[in-house]
Amino acid sequence: MPDAPSHKTTIAVVDSNARHIAVLTEALDPFYRVMSFADSEDALDWLRTNRPSALLVDEDVQPLSGTSTIEALFRMPAARRPPVIGVAAERTSPFLDLARRRGAEATLVKPLHRAGLIRAVSDRINALVETSWDDYESTPRVALKAAAKLFAELQARFDGAEEPIPFDLVNEAGAALIKAVKFDRVGDVLYGLRFHDNYPFVHCLRVAALLAKFGMEMKLGSEDLATLTAGGLLHDIGKLAIPYPVLNKPGGLSYEDTQLMKSHVARAAQILNRSTDLPRGVRMVVEQHHEKLDGTGYPRGLFGKQVNDLARMAAIADIFCALTDRRPYKAAMTAKEAVTVMQDMGFAIDVRLLGTFTPILVDPSLGSGHID
Ligand SMILES: [Fe+2]
Numbered sequence: 162m163p164d165a166p167s168h169k170t171t172i173a174v175v176d177s178n179a180r181h182i183a184v185l186t187e188a189l190d191p192f193y194r195v196m197s198f199a200d201s202e203d204a205l206d207w208l209r210t211n212r213p214s215a216l217l218v219d220e221d222v223q224p225l226s227g228t229s230t231i232e233a234l235f236r237m238p239a240a241r242r243p244p245v246i247g248v249a250a251e252r253t254s255p256f257l258d259l260a261r262r263r264g265a266e267a268t269l270v271k272p273l274h275r276a277g278l279i280r281a282v283s284d285r286i287n288a289l290v291e292t293s294w295d296d297y298e299s300t301p302r303v304a305l306k307a308a309a310k311l312f313a314e315l316q317a318r319f320d321g322a323e324e325p326i327p328f329d330l331v332n333e334a335g336a337a338l339i340k341a342v343k344f345d346r347v348g349d350v351l352y353g354l355r356f357h358d359n360y361p362f363v364h365c366l367r368v369a370a371l372l373a374k375f376g377m378e379m380k381l382g383s384e385d386l387a388t389l390t391a392g393g394l395l396h397d398i399g400k401l402a403i404p405y406p407v408l409n410k411p412g413g414l415s416y417e418d419t420q421l422m423k424s425h426v427a428r429a430a431q432i433l434n435r436s437t438d439l440p441r442g443v444r445m446v447v448e449q450h451h452e453k454l455d456g457t458g459y460p461r462g463l464f465g466k467q468v469n470d471l472a473r474m475a476a477i478a479d480i481f482c483a484l485t486d487r488r489p490y491k492a493a494m495t496a497k498e499a500v501t502v503m504q505d506m507g508f509a510i511d512v513r514l515l516g517t518f519t520p521i522l523v524d525p526s527l528g529s530g531h532i533d
């Protein structure tokens with residue numbers, strides 16, 4: 162398989178059944194670069210010099226069985242070994258237990274449903290990335306871990322837990338991020354997100370970092386700065402309710418997908434409504450970050466002065482990050498390219514604020530250009 166440059170994270174599949182490989186590749190290929198091996202020895206050979214972000218091993222692979230392949234993998238130095246997902250033909254297969262006991266981080270049973278498969282792969286990638294933060298210096302490590310803990314809790318709110326936003330965790334993550342910005346360590350925080358596969362998490366953290374910087378530029382008091390940063394962390398939490406394949410879909414979205422994507426603002430508002438003590442500014446950022454000053458935004462089509470000042474700042478950070486985020490289907494735009502695009506948006510965004518923040522947006526020391 163050619164080693165073409167790709168914006169995607171690499172996933173390897175070891176499976177001797179060509180039909181299975183075709184099914185797996187079809188499910189994963191839109192979001193990941195898939196390397197597939199019908200021969201387990203070829204796979205082990207390749208793994209000597211390559212480390213994919215996750216490795217799926219089928220139980221019936223040849224010539225080494227799935228169990229023997231996993232055993233060989235776990236004889237490799239830990240730092241070189243990818244996270245392993247064992248795949249069994251049926252729920253009663255002894256391979257499931259064997260794979261776990263030999264060290265596989267997760268197991269799946271066929272037939273593989275796309276959503277479950279992608280979630281298992283994505284979770285393994287994120288676990289690997291989050292483990293790497295242990296080697297970071299204290300300030301960026303604390304900021305990354307506090308934000309990841311917050312998002313794990315927020316995800317639970319969308320997976321069924323009927324609880325309010327854990328605002329103590331929002332404050333903790335916000336304070337850690339503000340500290341990282343103040344100590345000029347936010348570049349390390351963004352570096353730690355490069356290969357993380359939870360897009361709402363990565364994007365919200367980038368937006369929050371920029372908003373903290375904007376707030377300092379505007380000389381906001383500590384309470385307003387905390388509110389603005391919290392707004393950034395929470396602005397897109399409604400996207401945690403959107404299935405991965407829609408959220409990361411390459412190319413144009415259907416009308417239904419677009420409506421689902423736009424529903425993230427209402428979904429976030431529903432969760433925010435469970436809290437009575439949420440600062441008004443946080444709510445404004447979440448509810449208005451897609452409003453445009455010329456009335457072309459959503460969900461309410463607000464106009465000019467109807468758009469809250471903090472939400473105007475959030476819109477600038479949000480559009481900039483959307484343009485410069487690394488996605489499976491596109492390269493990240495450079496900071497300068499993104500600013501040019503935004504300058505061409507006319508009066509949809511606050512032109513005066515964009516002018517004020519442009520030196521921050523193009524400042525390479527913030528590491529906000531792009532996270533590649
Ligand atoms: Fe949004």
Ligand SMILES: [Fe+2]
Nearest residue numbers: 364396397479
């Ligand atoms: Fe956003």
